Amino acid sequence: MRKVYDHKAIEKKWQRVWDEKKVFQTDNDTSKKKKYILDMFPYPSGAGLHVGHPLGYIASDIVSRYYRMNGYRVLHPMGWDAFGLPAENYAIKSGIHPDKITKSNIKTFKRQLRSLGFSYDWSREINTSDPEYYKWTQWIFLKLFEKGLAYKKKALVNWCDSCQTVLANEQVIDGKCERCKKSVIQKELKQWFFKITDYAEELLADIEKLNWSESIKSAQRNWIGKSKGATIKFEIDISNSDGNSKSKKTNLKQILNTNNQISKQYIEVFTTRPDTLFGATYLVCAPEHKQISNFKFQISNWNEVEKYIEESKKKTDLQRSDLSKEKTGVEIKGFKAINPVNNKEIPIWIADYVLNTYGTGAIMAVPAHDERDFEFASKYNIEIIKVIEGGKLPYTGKGKMVNSGKFNGQQSDEIIKKITRLTDGKLTIQYKLRDWLISRQRYWGVPIPIIYCANCGIIPVPEDQLPVELPTDVDFFPNGESPLTNSKTFHAVKCPNCDSPARRESDTMDTFVDSSWYFLAYTTDKISNFKFSRCFNRDLNINESSEQISTANHWLPVDIYVGGAEHAVMHLLYARFITKVLRDIKILDFNEPFMSLKNQGMILAEDGRKMSKSFGNVINPDDIVDVYGADTFRLYEMFIGPFSDTKSWSTKNIAGVNRFIKKLFNIEYQNDGTIEEYTKIKIEQLKKSVSDDILNFSFNTAIAKMMSFIKDKNLHLNKKFWQEFLILFSPFAPYASQELWAMTGEKGLIVNENWVKIDKLKLNESTKDYMVIIGGKKLGSLKLITNISDDEIIEEISKDQIITDKLNNKKIEKIKIHENVIILM
């Protein structure tokens, strides 16, 4: 009679046993080798778990189970990235406190994750909105503040009017808010920054050491955007200006008096192509360029210039960076710049295609070698100076040199040095990376631990007063100021220095600060025992028991990090930065948090579009688990395609893996009896390839090979081989494999079994299938013993009917053996 696969009963039964026996509690036996296998923790959204989440979690779970069975101690935790805007926005609509919403969402997420049979150690669960957690987020802020790496400054920042908060550069996509997709405007505001630019060079250089995908590494390189070049000074010849010389002279005097400087004035430009200096046709300054307004008395067409500056200010970043837009600009009249290499006088323009935030905010335009400069010069009929006129420096950089084409590639150091010597310029390295803007004018985040005192200025909250807890008596309605300002209990405080009345900082931190260190928090048995000062420092002699010192640091860094590629720049760059800062203050002793990173591909809906509520094409994992079971769900997501590829959901295909599991419940095997060689070799091959595939994250092929194995009619299993198969299968389908394991009469749990041992002798069988080839064409195949002479092979070939027929009496002169191929000549 056919046995029925009742997935619900099996799941319920074994879930209870696992919980009771605490089988997934972290093993702290330090005599074993460690593996820290980490998933990117989710934001617990109101929509619940999405089918995209488990893809990575299943993979990391398979790998964790594999390592545990191979005798490693494994840290495999899960937690919640719980602060953030959606909960707050929902609170504004519903009036329910974000904390309450978040906790209820977490409950749902946790239930869903548990139903999928993941082997997380839930006792180490963390939640970034828990004061026990975020006091350490605040502690990190204080450390950065101490080091001068956290600072407040007035700057043009990205402002989202709809979210009523500032955004980091990384959160602005195509000039729009990452979250609400509304246009972002530029506002001058006083904000908190982390000085990530101090680490630009190291963040870039260390990318080479990482075992990450090429696409993520290249995204980080692009974002950091290093260019080597030179800054070159162009003298401005004010005396030589035409126009009304009388008023000019008095005004020049004014400048000399106020600035207390010698009469020479310069504009500095940054260029990656100093070798084209001879072709500099004009200078262009960004409209915001600071020096321009200093010269307003020398500029004869100031009215026109000022008007252009005002117009540019009104434009959004998106409007200004629109490539399809025609370039605009205004020539500055009244004085010119002098090319230091040939003393040629060239005009100065302002134009908004030059960015004030990059380089020096001014460029030398070389229309003969730059497409954009060429376009601009053509539009305004500027006479183009060819490099050849002034003589050209030998070009030794990589990349193309074309007329009116954009340069690509890096300039060689040699040429840059030569030019800088010639012109009193200097070698300069520029990065596109800018400092990380971390303050937010919203409620549901970590309060910045800073106090403003009228006497003492900006004072950090003393460490022993952490955490600065979020008050509950606030209105959430965003009005451009942090909601914390309207709390009665939060705002007023005494200065820790002088005890006079002071006020707290009311901004909160970007949630990416929370997630930039969370992987450290899991290393202590529970978050309330966590302490940076004693956990991570191996160098300092701290009066703590050695046990406490060893429990944390031995796990780090993370060995395998699994998550979505959407975090290519933000989270991954920030976490790398914070790690390096903590290393520099001797809290950590490694350079990179995640040596190996695996990105799961996106799962699209059946219609090939993104899953989204508005399309009505969202698949809820609960429904699949309910109908087919957790194991089918796990197998399906792993079998659907290569782990890191984008793929579409296909409900039809779930049946395939479900059939496979059902088949296993009707497998027959002999209790003993002799097993023929064929089966023995096949099981060894399966053991080898499933093990290899797991380590390579090639789960789809591992499953395919297990299916082939079960399908093979020539196999005859005994109990030993069947149990070995179940061990191979157990990381993929923990419930079904456990049930089948128990059905073989075993009382113990399969998770406590050792991984299979591979019999290498059997694997490298003594006979081999050889392919016989002539002139690149296949004649047939031969089964031969290894270690056979050429003459014997020729004799074997002459005995083979199929091959001799195809040979058609052709004489074999020589043979060559390569791998499993016999080449006839």
Place this chain on the structure above:
RNA sequence: GCCGCUGUGGUGAAAUUGGUAUACACGCAAGACUUAAAAUCUUGUGGUCUCAACAACCGUGUGGGUUCGAUUCCCGCCAGCGGCACCA
């Protein structure tokens, strides 16, 4: 424009260091069981030619090259996806 990745049946996809394609699964077709359907099982399934089988030839985006042999390596194109982008 620059950087990175990808391109294989009707579909999702396999293929050690180059070893002679399309594993596994879906779908489809035929058959078995059934009053019937579902489920399950069996067989077949790249294309052309052929009643059919064998055989042959063509086939991994495209055009070349290296090689006894190329999905794999090299060069040139084309298409798609992702990142960056008036970054000088």
